[in-house]
Amino acid sequence: MAxxxxxxxxxxxxxxxxxxxxxxxxQVESFLEGKVGSNSLPNDYMxxxxxxxxxxxxxxxxKHGGLREVLVSPNVAHCDSSLHLTYxxxxxxxxxxxxxxxxxxxxxxxxxxxxx
Numbered sequence: 001m002a003x004x005x006x007x008x009x010x011x012x013x014x015x016x017x018x019x020x021x022x023x024x025x026x027q028v029e030s031f032l033e034g035k036v037g038s039n040s041l042p043n044d045y046m047x048x049x050x051x052x053x054x055x056x057x058x059x060x061x062x063k064h065g066g067l068r069e070v071l072v073s074p075n076v077a078h079c080d081s082s083l084h085l086t087y088x089x090x091x092x093x094x095x096x097x098x099x100x101x102x103x104x105x106x107x108x109x110x111x112x113x114x115x116x
Contacts, residue, residue: 009077009086012106015113016088020070020104028053036107036114065095073101085116 006014019034028050032038038046060067073089080087088104105116 008108009079009088012086012108012113013072013077013088013090016090016104016106016115017070017072019115020090020092023053023057024067024070026057028057034115036109036116060094064098067092068095069093075101086113 015034019031022028022031022034032046032049032053041049057067071091071093073091075089077089078087079085084107086106086108088106090102090104092100092102094100106113107116108114
Protein backbone atom coordinates (compact mmCIF):
# COMPACT_ATOMS: atom_id res chain seq x y z
CA MET A 1 0.00 0.00 0.00
CA ALA A 2 1.46 3.33 -1.05
CA UNK A 3 1.54 6.28 1.29
CA UNK A 4 0.11 9.48 -0.06
CA UNK A 5 2.29 12.47 0.58
CA UNK A 6 1.62 16.14 0.12
CA UNK A 7 3.40 17.53 -2.93
CA UNK A 8 5.44 20.72 -2.80
CA UNK A 9 2.79 22.36 -5.01
CA UNK A 10 0.07 21.45 -2.50
CA UNK A 11 2.22 22.75 0.37
CA UNK A 12 2.79 26.04 -1.45
CA UNK A 13 -0.92 26.43 -2.21
CA UNK A 14 -1.84 25.70 1.41
CA UNK A 15 0.69 28.29 2.64
CA UNK A 16 -0.55 30.89 0.13
CA UNK A 17 -4.12 30.30 1.31
CA UNK A 18 -3.09 30.73 4.94
CA UNK A 19 -1.50 34.11 4.14
CA UNK A 20 -4.57 35.27 2.22
CA UNK A 21 -6.82 34.07 5.07
CA UNK A 22 -4.99 36.63 7.21
CA UNK A 23 -5.94 39.28 4.67
CA UNK A 24 -9.60 38.18 4.85
CA UNK A 25 -9.40 38.68 8.62
CA UNK A 26 -7.96 42.18 8.14
CA GLN A 27 -4.55 41.18 9.51
CA VAL A 28 -2.60 43.14 6.92
CA GLU A 29 0.67 43.23 8.85
CA SER A 30 0.62 39.46 9.34
CA PHE A 31 -0.20 38.95 5.66
CA LEU A 32 2.79 41.10 4.67
CA GLU A 33 5.07 39.17 7.03
CA GLY A 34 4.45 36.20 4.72
CA LYS A 35 6.44 37.89 1.96
CA VAL A 36 10.08 36.98 1.41
CA GLY A 37 12.32 39.71 2.81
CA SER A 38 9.56 41.53 4.67
CA ASN A 39 11.64 41.60 7.85
CA SER A 40 14.34 43.65 6.12
CA LEU A 41 12.10 46.39 4.70
CA PRO A 42 12.47 49.92 6.07
CA ASN A 43 9.70 50.83 8.51
CA ASP A 44 8.37 53.69 6.40
CA TYR A 45 8.10 51.44 3.34
CA MET A 46 6.30 48.75 5.39
CA UNK A 47 3.87 51.41 6.62
CA UNK A 48 3.19 52.39 2.99
CA UNK A 49 2.52 48.74 2.10
CA UNK A 50 0.15 48.36 5.05
CA UNK A 51 -1.70 51.52 4.03
CA UNK A 52 -1.97 50.35 0.40
CA UNK A 53 -3.31 46.93 1.42
CA UNK A 54 -5.84 48.49 3.80
CA UNK A 55 -7.00 50.70 0.92
CA UNK A 56 -7.24 47.60 -1.30
CA UNK A 57 -9.47 45.91 1.30
CA UNK A 58 -11.57 49.06 1.59
CA UNK A 59 -12.01 49.19 -2.18
CA UNK A 60 -13.03 45.53 -2.27
CA UNK A 61 -15.56 46.15 0.49
CA UNK A 62 -17.04 49.06 -1.45
CA LYS A 63 -17.09 47.33 -4.84
CA HIS A 64 -17.80 43.70 -3.88
CA GLY A 65 -19.06 43.66 -0.31
CA GLY A 66 -15.66 42.61 1.00
CA LEU A 67 -13.40 39.61 0.69
CA ARG A 68 -15.45 36.74 2.12
CA GLU A 69 -13.26 33.66 1.64
CA VAL A 70 -10.15 32.32 -0.04
CA LEU A 71 -10.06 28.85 -1.59
CA VAL A 72 -7.31 26.88 -3.25
CA SER A 73 -8.24 26.80 -6.93
CA PRO A 74 -8.97 23.46 -8.56
CA ASN A 75 -6.21 24.41 -11.02
CA VAL A 76 -3.04 22.62 -10.01
CA ALA A 77 -0.16 24.71 -8.70
CA HIS A 78 2.75 24.88 -11.10
CA CYS A 79 6.42 24.52 -10.21
CA ASP A 80 8.94 26.52 -12.25
CA SER A 81 12.24 24.85 -11.44
CA SER A 82 14.26 27.31 -13.51
CA LEU A 83 13.10 30.21 -11.29
CA HIS A 84 12.82 28.12 -8.11
CA LEU A 85 9.21 29.26 -7.75
CA THR A 86 5.93 27.48 -7.30
CA TYR A 87 2.86 29.30 -8.54
CA UNK A 88 -0.18 28.71 -6.33
CA UNK A 89 -3.64 29.46 -7.68
CA UNK A 90 -6.25 30.84 -5.29
CA UNK A 91 -9.89 31.83 -5.69
CA UNK A 92 -10.82 35.07 -3.97
CA UNK A 93 -14.52 34.91 -3.10
CA UNK A 94 -16.18 38.27 -2.64
CA UNK A 95 -19.27 39.26 -0.66
CA UNK A 96 -21.29 39.80 -3.86
CA UNK A 97 -20.54 36.17 -4.86
CA UNK A 98 -18.05 37.21 -7.56
CA UNK A 99 -14.81 35.22 -7.69
CA UNK A 100 -11.37 36.02 -8.97
CA UNK A 101 -8.50 33.60 -9.52
CA UNK A 102 -5.10 34.95 -8.53
CA UNK A 103 -1.65 33.49 -9.01
CA UNK A 104 0.65 33.69 -6.01
CA UNK A 105 4.35 33.04 -6.63
CA UNK A 106 5.75 31.09 -3.68
CA UNK A 107 9.28 30.22 -2.71
CA UNK A 108 10.54 27.84 -0.06
CA UNK A 109 12.91 29.51 2.40
CA UNK A 110 14.45 27.40 5.17
CA UNK A 111 11.62 24.87 4.91
CA UNK A 112 8.87 27.50 5.01
CA UNK A 113 6.78 28.62 2.04
CA UNK A 114 6.73 32.40 1.61
CA UNK A 115 5.14 34.71 -0.95
CA UNK A 116 7.52 36.18 -3.50
